[in-house]
Amino acid sequence: MAAVMPTSAPSRLLLSGNEAVARAVWESGVRVAAAYPGTPATEIIESLARYPDLHAEWSVNEKVSMEVALGASMTGARAFCAMKHVGLNVASDCLMTMTITGAYGGLVIAVADDVGMSSSQNEQDSRYWGRFAHLPILEPADSQEAYEMTKYAFALSEQYETPVLLRLTTRICHVKALVTVGEREAHEPAGFVKNPQRWVMVPAHAKARIPGLFQRDEVLRGVSETSLLNILEPGSDRRVGFVTSGPAYMHVKEAFPDAPVLKLGFSYPWPLEKMRALAAMCDQLLVVEETELLLETEIKAAGIACHGKDVLPRMGELSPQVLSPAVDRLLGKEPPPPAPAATPMKVFPRPPTLCASCPHMGMYYTLSQIKNIIVTGDIGCYTLGAGHPWNALDTTICMGATMGVALGIDKGRGTVDKNKRILAVIGDSTFMHMGMQGLLNITYNKGNITVLLLDNNTTGMTGGQATPASGKDIHGKEAPRVDLVKLVEALGVANEHIHVVDPYELPVLFKTVREEIKFEGPSVIIARRPCVLTDGFKPFRPYLVDEDKCTGCGNCIEVGCPAIHVTRRDKVIKPSGKEVDLAFVNIDNQACTGCGLCVQPCAPDAIQHVARHDIPIHIVKT
């Protein structure tokens, strides 16, 4: 993190879309850049933090990051914030009023849609925000465009005093390609000017400014109509013409190199006249967009006949392979059947798992052993607790929802659920993001919930970013560390119902959870251990299985550790006549880091430390 990125002479670099955006933000003279981590946008701010001469920060959530960027823009500084699609939902309260105040210093919001849902709870098309908030949208199709459009976005923002949305998708953020980069330009803020009519959004002031939004829409429509980012490529095969934007453009060009294409880089407001020109030059029009039928609807509303989601999928990523059969159908051709060798082989699924020694395993193993409970979950690595072998989470909705949902279940339940105990699981980073209000709401409304705060001292799922609870800033330097116990107490939980436990100590964990779910009122159990992928984690001596002692009971497998492997399966008939499956195991001592969770449920004491001389060299002995 400490290393500063190379900043010298213009050169060609292999950059991901995220890195290209970061480079352009830095070159544009931005002073403030803020974000909360979220796939696929995380690396934008992560790589910006390595550049000099700007303030980069992990904000506690996306809404705050946008407010920080807006504040910076008010001083005339260039400012930037980045988020994943669901992050913009969180920030939308700020967005919908920020569009009325407008920007002073160039203000750009990068929003990354996880098209195909590689790491998200839903799929959204963030282009709708442009229309909803009356903000221009730029959509790059690769890293070079991401770089160039980011730079243009700041100029556009300042010229029309508007925040600009830079819409990315996973296939922009996480594709590396060659980018020609430049140098940083200084941009000195003009200074904050007191102007309540502009910055104090009370009804009278907002009413006066809203007509300006509509005027801005019209002006920007003209800009879009003549923008060099909206290119009409006439092509030679005029049977089908394409309207497309973002990475979908690349798929169109790959599959139909000779077709007419209107490539939209400035996609809101859309250039209607260019759309008409394209329609006039080809037999049929196909709108290729990820993911919703936004342009298609507008083109049809303008009275232009077109195809789109009638032949293309409404969710997931597009590709040449998806486009070709759809176009065949438009041309009245039967799509060729897929070659037999191109059919996928049947292979077991390999869902993501918790890591060996992951502290969450202790909690989920414990929950899997307790009956008659309802457990609400949240967003993070710990969402994996909903999977095998624990099946320990009953709900997951959005960042911080766990406690609101838990309280709703508590207050809404009828006789049938009366005797169930309700627990709410949340991670430390999610708690900082949007969880605190949910807990405050539980205490204020006298909820009967046991909150399990899984404190691994980081934002695990996105690769280990710091939070206010980890005592580090974005550069890894020391920062004030919030005391979770005091915080929880301040939010109204009685001190005797706040516990800090070690999730590797199963008996203590089990006993604490058992006791607190009996308590009629709010309680918080903080399970504290560092994430194994962070520097805070120090591996212990690994374990092995004494094969002579292993009885095949399979208890250890229920812990869910990926380092435990079955070597042999068998069946026995118990005296009662019941048939029981046996699974004899070993432990991969290259993967085991010695947390000891599996040792505790092992009935015959078959799991022991490896001899010292067998310890792999990369394991630090403790």
Add this chain to the structure above:
Amino acid sequence: MTQNQITNILVCGIGGQGVMTATEILAEAAIAEGHDVKKTEVAGMAQRGGVVTSHLRFGRKVLSPQIEPGTVQVLLGFEGAEALRWSHYLRPDGIALVNNARLVPPVVELGLFDYPEDPTGQMRAAGHRVVSFDAMSIARDLGEIRLGNTVMLGAIADYLPFAPDVLLACIVKRFARKGENVVDANRLAFAAGREAVAKQLGTATA
């Protein structure tokens, strides 16, 4: 050559195995040879032991970053079942270079699914050209399990449209600041990877 010849390389394995880094080094080699390059993967949850594939495309001008099934010249598999999972991406004249590692996920240990008995055998039976070798034991023999990645890069070195030395130079550059010993160990691992594939092919064609 007037046509835009694109080379498609698919690298597959499991989160944490170094698939993305290996592909990055392959990309650097293609750039050094003057190619346009695109490299993509879906990496959101990959570090949690999930499936990871990295697509590398290079040529005069690369458009779509994604590789289509049936178009891969070289499939570099870091794990047997993963190579099988992605084998339909191979072209009929493509080749799969597969590390014999067998990494069994918890869902298989729990008895919910079966691990294929002979993944590379299944690929051969489907008509694919496959070379398999044990990159991890080669690395272990060289004294450092972490050399496995360089063994894998050595394995692919003779199946690229440029000289193996171009790739080796990129590996050396990457490790240069770690000192002469590390660089030498990686040279050995690279050579061992090349040799492992050549030896297998020798046996197969004998």
